[in-house]
Amino acid sequence: MKLHIQPLIAPCDEKITFSISGLPPEGKVRIDVSMHFPWAPDVKFESFASFTADKKGNVDLATQKPDSGSYDYVNSMGPITSLTCRDPKAFGKIGKNVSLDKNLFIDITAQCEQDAASARLERLFLAKGIKRLRISDEFVGELFYTENTGNKTVVLLPGSGGGNLDLISLYAALLANHGFNVLAVAFFGEKGLPAALAEVPLEYFDKVFAWLSKHPVTSGKEIHLYCVSKGAELGLILASRYPFITGVVACAPHAYCFQGLTFTKAVSSWTEGGKPLPFIQWKNRWFLGYIASCFIKNKPFGFTYLYRMMLKNAKNKEVARIRIENAQADFLFFTSKDCNMWNTYEGSLEIMDTLKKCNYQYEYNLVTYEDAGEPYAPAYLIPYGEGKIKIAPRLVFSMGGTSKGNAHAQVDSWEKAIAFLKR
Numbered sequence: 001m002k003l004h005i006q007p008l009i010a011p012c013d014e015k016i017t018f019s020i021s022g023l024p025p026e027g028k029v030r031i032d033v034s035m036h037f038p039w040a041p042d043v044k045f046e047s048f049a050s051f052t053a054d055k056k057g058n059v060d061l062a063t064q065k066p067d068s069g070s071y072d073y074v075n076s077m078g079p080i081t082s083l084t085c086r087d088p089k090a091f092g093k094i095g096k097n098v099s100l101d102k103n104l105f106i107d108i109t110a111q112c113e114q115d116a117a118s119a120r121l122e123r124l125f126l127a128k129g130i131k132r133l134r135i136s137d138e139f140v141g142e143l144f145y146t147e148n149t150g151n152k153t154v155v156l157l158p159g160s161g162g163g164n165l166d167l168i169s170l171y172a173a174l175l176a177n178h179g180f181n182v183l184a185v186a187f188f189g190e191k192g193l194p195a196a197l198a199e200v201p202l203e204y205f206d207k208v209f210a211w212l213s214k215h216p217v218t219s220g221k222e223i224h225l226y227c228v229s230k231g232a233e234l235g236l237i238l239a240s241r242y243p244f245i246t247g248v249v250a251c252a253p254h255a256y257c258f259q260g261l262t263f264t265k266a267v268s269s270w271t272e273g274g275k276p277l278p279f280i281q282w283k284n285r286w287f288l289g290y291i292a293s294c295f296i297k298n299k300p301f302g303f304t305y306l307y308r309m310m311l312k313n314a315k316n317k318e319v320a321r322i323r324i325e326n327a328q329a330d331f332l333f334f335t336s337k338d339c340n341m342w343n344t345y346e347g348s349l350e351i352m353d354t355l356k357k358c359n360y361q362y363e364y365n366l367v368t369y370e371d372a373g374e375p376y377a378p379a380y381l382i383p384y385g386e387g388k389i390k391i392a393p394r395l396v397f398s399m400g401g402t403s404k405g406n407a408h409a410q411v412d413s414w415e416k417a418i419a420f421l422k423r
Contacts (some may be wrong), residue, residue, distance in 0.1 A: 049071065
């Protein structure tokens with residue numbers, strides 16, 4: 001038996017080809033895969049899949065669906081996109097002490113009767129020639145760049161889970177590998193910034209853009225944004241205010257400014273001139289009642305219900321609406337119908353309707369995924385599966401989507417975003 005896996009060494013977001021030869025005709029083979037991030041060795045991700053060889057003794061994962069296993073669809077990357085971890089705190093652990101200097105290893109073993117073969121994939125976070133520069137005086141961020149003066153500049157704005165510059169930089173590094181200067185920007189959760197994603201001053205980004213205009217690598221260049229979820233809310237606000245932002249990739253966006261992510265008091269997510277931006281407000285009792293109902297029914301909970309309630313009861317929708325029509329940028333929006341973080345699909349349709357009604361003169365397109373939640377991250381980096389996290393007995397948080405739908409959306413959106421930014 002022989003494993004055919006190429007490439008064995010590649011960036012984390014690169015697809016591999018995976019096949020097996022030398023098996024008995026119609027023989028049964030099981031593939032086991034394990035992975036851990038180098039800075040979190042105790043957090044182990046695993047998957048398996050069983051196949052039946054053809055009459056020539058071959059298995060090709062690009063054309064064959066497994067007989068059984070961690071996934072049930074045709075995909076050469078299926079053993080990797082279906083990796084799961086039993087540790088309920090896994091995602092929290094891999095977000096700490098992130099280091100891009102060590103590579104990621106994935107171990108693959110195939111077993112057919114008494115015959116076995118194994119291989120190790122080495123996955124790179126940072127391509128050769130990419131330089132890094134931490135910024136902590138004017139703002140908190142990290143620039144990934146090369147000396148190529150023709151590279152476009154992309155500002156990466158994370159979502160509600162992005163109050164950690166090291167984790168944001170992990171995403172930025174993989175984007176920079178594709179030929180961009182990428183600035184990862186933290187706007188909460190780091191020293192000197194708001195502790196929570198609430199009352200973030202928009203003036204903070206004046207400093208970000210001023211710094212980019214002066215740095216020798218990025219000066220004089222148009223700015224593009226890659227933004228996700230609450231970061232997409234921010235990205236649309238910025239694009240509506242700064243005409244030098246000429247391209248925006250917005251993953252899971254919404255049409256409105258919402259309350260900041262704090263349950264202690266109702267405040268806006270953003271401020272300008274010391275005053276809160278108008279925002280859609282929630283009532284804690286809505287959400288607490290919903291969680292109690294999910295607990296009783298033993299069903300997963302999410303935040304989409306809360307955002308629908310907010311909009312249903314809001315009397316200030318128009319004043320809290322993001323003035324997307326004031327932007328001077330091309331837009332590529334990604335949304336999903338099964339998102340359980342917020343009702344991004346409904347919000348995205350409102351955005352598209354607004355741009356259409358005002359005869360928006362720049363390009364705008366919406367890509368919709370049917371069975372996805374919010375899996376927007378570099379392809380193949382963090383397997384989302386069904387996006388469920390067990391918090392306590394009978395209390396499970398779900399980001400939404402199916403394993404197959406999330407795997408497809410993660411890869412497809414990443415590839416389409418890179419193509420959009422490269423134009």
